[in-house]
Amino acid sequence: MKYKFLFLFIILSIFSQSFSQLRPESFSLRDKNYLSKNNSSSPLSNTITDIITIADTVWLGTSRGVSVSFDRGENWTNFYNTPDFGDAGISAVTYNKYDGSVWVAAAKDTEVTGGEILPKGEGFRYTYDGGLTWTSVQQPIDGPGDSTLSYGINNGVNLPLVRALPVTTGINNVTYDIAFTDGVIWIASYAGGLRKSTDKGVTWQRVLLPSDELDEISPDDTVKFALQPVEGDFGTDDHLNHRLFSIITVEDTIYAGSAGGINKSSDRGISWRKFNHINQENSISGDWVVALAYNQLNRKLWAGTRRAEGDTEFFGVSSTSDGGENWETFLDGERVWNFGIKNNDVIVATDNGAFRTGNQGNSWILPNNIIDKKSGVALTSSVFYSAASEGNDVWLGSGDGLAKLTETGFWRGEWKIYFASLPVGSVSDTYCYPNPFSLKLEDLKIKYSTGGVGKKITIRIFDFAMNIVKTVIQNAERTKSLDDAPEKWDGRDENGNVVPNGVYFYRIDFDSDNPVFGKIIVLQ
Template sequence: MVMRIVVCKFSLLWVVISFSLAEGPLPSSVYLISSSPSEVSSGVLSEWKETLDDSIVDLVIDDDVVWFATGNGLGRTDDNGKTFKGYFKEDGLSDDIITCVDGRSPVVICGIIDEDSVYPQWEGAGVDISDDYGITWSKLGSSQGLNGVEGKYQVAWDVVLYRDEIWVATWTKALFKSIDDVYSFTQILPEFSENMKQWLQESYEYHTYEIDIEGGEMWVACENGLAKTVDGGETWDFYSQLDGDGYRGRFTPTVHIMAENVVWAGTAGPYIDFYDQYHDVGEGVNMTMDGGETWENFNVNDGIGSNNINDITSMGDTVYLATSGGGVAYSGDFGNTWERATTLDGLPSMLVYCIDTDGDALWVGTEKGLARSTDGGKTWEAFDYTIEPGDSDSPRSIAYPNPFYPSSREVAYQRCNIQFSLGTSRYVTLKIYDFSGDEVRTLLDNEYMGPEDVVIVGWDGKDDEGRYVDNGVYFYILDIEGTPPDYGKIAVLQ
């Protein structure tokens, strides 16, 4: 008798239920999750022109609309993930790789990278803006004085609509601010501290990554710390590890104003510090409660899960950190204690790039798509807009986390989940192969399954003999009766 394990979330308790499905035993250490729409929602693209990438690097909530930037197209949902719409080059965008987005109805603006460029030699393709909810688009660039967003190394990392102004943070040209209603721009250069001026190499001087503005006070996340202005960029204060005020870390990709005088700044790596020491990761997150006079630092030793912080938001008195590898960390007491949300709580991945809130719900963008929480981050509903429910003729599949670490102490990384759509009952075979093509593990052997909107099969990193496989790249082949085989790659690290 086949035992299917259905994992349900009830409060903070995982309840395991088993029931009969078909004859014949499943291999040991294999589990199946039958995901109802409340657990993994397969939103349908309302206009299927291309497929939005599932790697989401930025998102913003504008009333009921969520805009999100992906590696292939700009996405939008205005019904909490029931349907999605994608905007691509064929819709008027300058290109399909989106770096950042902001929206204030009916205006939406986003940064673009040339899809033919390769990191680290990114080539910007401008900033695109629409004043009619994405129906038509106009390009902003050097012809408007916005000189830091087109060409090699000229990339917009953040765009902000604030009152009647547009602010743009660029990779090598610092900041740009619009100066009229026809989108003419002027360059703004933050003034660094004397300590920083003595240390800085000119090549790093103008790297800016994120902007947050509240009540006329602007904070800018930079290559070497934070810059603050209260007069629109005329004068600046700068905060860094060199200044002895408690700030930790160098590369600062994100900053968030939580309340008056309360600011959080996330650091990341790898980087070389001010003393020529190499660091694989960042220094966690810094917080000030006095407008930058003093700082307190929180890192993995405090329970945030990762020292690389990609984005920050807050809801009430609770701050939320989007981390690389640690999921979402959150604290309701200004960092004294921390809790974390992981893939066990419904996150599609532990690599979380961005996070935002509308005051009631939280949204995150990860390497594996969107997720939403309505209970303060305790549980999450994941959205996979790359798999359409019932699309049994096209069994597209994904594998996550990828890479995964079978022997890791982090439970969320101990299994790799292979997810696919199954619209009608079919016989299914799923096998793992090594790089040379030799069969390593049979997860499903002509098992009769379905119908399910989404099926998830877990691999624990062991072969058919129960031994952990070696580090390396492995492949899975998913064979669903009556459909072409589907393939995927999985990286294993012990």
């Protein structure tokens, strides 16, 4: 039997907004820039959903597959439109410290009955050799008869087995996070819930968490609820705590973030205690937990906590230094996507920038203008989805590019910005993207080259009648190769007004060299 209500998760879910990123609030895995090369000086996508760093190696999860650099970002290998990855985007990237493997979770859009586009979990890939070879693992799918599980005394002998909804489709069964204990892989999936594997994904076991009504469970309890993330033909149970979005392990302790709070197990996933907004005096800000991070230096757990259904819940950051007994909350109202840790500092990737604290949350500071001095390009997006660090390098991933800061002090140092784009063919070539262009979505990027030598560059935008609309840069020093980062135009004229729809032209002047021209279509 196919459970039709699984296709209605978006409608039934408390999370109604959607973006074009591979994050828990994103159910459309699209990217505006289609690129197909596999080796370059930049990642293949501008949408960076996850970052992990291991010494000189940087792994990126993007809306166009996986990208990896083995030299701190000087060169990139991209896995997209390959036999191992196809055209899937990446919803999670994780390093297994126990065996040295890197695991990624994949997802993509798919059309369902009625023409609606919904996300589909595309399983996992893992590598032991830096991506030279990949092993594929299918997304866990239940058979129609997989409607029970054994838990403690609820083993079918002493007491009946626990009823469990079979998730018989990959639709909405997207994995948003992966974690490891020794010999065990743990995954957090929206429809699929919390699962574990002891044989590298050949088989999976469903893990029972407390219902929305219970704060804890143990094997000696009589279980009277079903493992079920949404009500439907299977039953009336509708547990937000069975919709999983994040997971982290601290030695053998496991923390699993759901739409119903943070679940903690100190016995390798057998017994669980739940922390939510209403069951503690010093509680988390909200029950929808989209991200978890742990600082080994000060043994502090950080959580991106959002409002789920409670009237008093709020968006923000929650942290604990005593294993969840008490929580502090910060950045009230901020929509958090992910965390990065640099020594004792915590970086929080949000819709309003990358907030950073060096004093455990007493104050939070955003970076100043993120400008690549070599290329002159700025990363103007305020929406960040990921962050990481290694040594003096800080990495920030947005929906409009990747940034690396080689630090000399707190948010001080040299920025390098990576934009995904095809190289121009020659110094006399230029193009812009996306085209057609809408400033409601992103800035226009203008790609050109100076042949690797320094020149004074002027870029002007003209309307169809060749009247000057905007001077983007004037006599600016630029040194650009065929594959360097582009310039940006925000779609506004000299007075700051949004230009109307229509055909526009741009002209690039290079010192005394012949200018080059390009055409822009503005379509709001």
